[in-house]
Amino acid sequence: xxxxxxxxxxxxxxxxxxxxxxxxxxxxxxxxxxxxxxxxxxxxxxxxxxxxxxxxxxxxxxxxxxxxxxxxxxxxxxxxxxxxxxxxxxxxxxxxxxxxxxxxxxxxxxxxxxxxxxxxx
Amino acid sequence: xxxxxxxxxxxxxxxxxxxxxxxxxxxxxxxxxxxxxxxxxxxxxxxxxxxxxxxxxxxxxxxxxxxxxxxxxxxxxxxxxxxxxxxxxxxxxxxxxxxxxxxxxxxxx
Numbered sequence: 581x582x583x584x585x586x587x588x589x590x591x592x593x594x595x596x597x598x599x600x601x602x603x604x605x606x607x608x609x610x611x612x613x614x615x616x617x618x619x620x621x622x623x624x625x626x627x628x629x630x631x632x633x634x635x636x637x638x639x640x641x642x643x644x645x646x647x648x649x650x651x652x653x654x655x656x657x658x659x660x661x662x663x664x665x666x667x668x669x670x671x672x673x674x675x676x677x678x679x680x681x682x683x684x685x686x687x688x689x690x691x692x693x694x695x696x697x698x699x700x701x
Numbered sequence: 702x703x704x705x706x707x708x709x710x711x712x713x714x715x716x717x718x719x720x721x722x723x724x725x726x727x728x729x730x731x732x733x734x735x736x737x738x739x740x741x742x743x744x745x746x747x748x749x750x751x752x753x754x755x756x757x758x759x760x761x762x763x764x765x766x767x768x769x770x771x772x773x774x775x776x777x778x779x780x781x782x783x784x785x786x787x788x789x790x791x792x793x794x795x796x797x798x799x800x801x802x803x804x805x806x807x808x809x810x
Binding site: 615617624627629639675680682683684685686688689691692694 | 730731732734736738743744745746749750751755785787789790791796797798799800801802803804
């Protein structure tokens with residue numbers, strides 16, 4: 581079955597970097613793009629952007645440019661989210677999700693379990 | 702505007718029907734999808750497209766759209782349906798690929 585498995589929780593100091601992984605199984609990795617979604621404590625879901633797994637081309641939502649980088653290693657069916665110069669406000673749960681485009685509908689049919697990132701001195 | 706607006710909270714008596722709505726200009730062009738999120742869990746897709754349920758989602762969940770408003774209806778709400786619900790669709794403004802609603806907390810009384 582389709583599965584996205586993310587790396588475990590991380591605790592970082594302000595100014596450090598973090599790299600979250602999302603490993604896919606159960607389907608051909610390059611057939612579906614990967615999105616990243618942030619959920620701050622007690623808040624809703626916020627779309628960060630997506631990366632084409634066939635071309636490696638990333639697209640970032642407003643507010644997620646500069647310090648955020650999406651990348652891939654297709655040899656191990658894994659997508660990565662790297663955040664540099666971490667700030668306290670980056671403390672959140674980060675999800676990866678596969679998207680399906682079907683006519684006038686685009687939806688996330690499979691999600692990773694989420695990776696908690698805590699930024700604290 | 703690329704925003705999707707949801708009521709922050711809705712309640713329903715056990716076994717009754719509840720409708721959760723989502724408003725936004727993008728819904729005039731694209732279908733909404735709906736996600737259920739329970740505490741400590743990842744979101745789960747419950748409705749996509751015109752009114753489609755992924756395998757394993759109970760038939761009491763249905764979706765519809767009218768104009769700029771999408772609705773998720775739960776017919777005969779169960780205690781297990783208590784969760785946060787988020788709508789989501791492609792962004793017709795082109796600013797983003799997709800946009801999420803702010804979420805609705807459903808309480809089953």
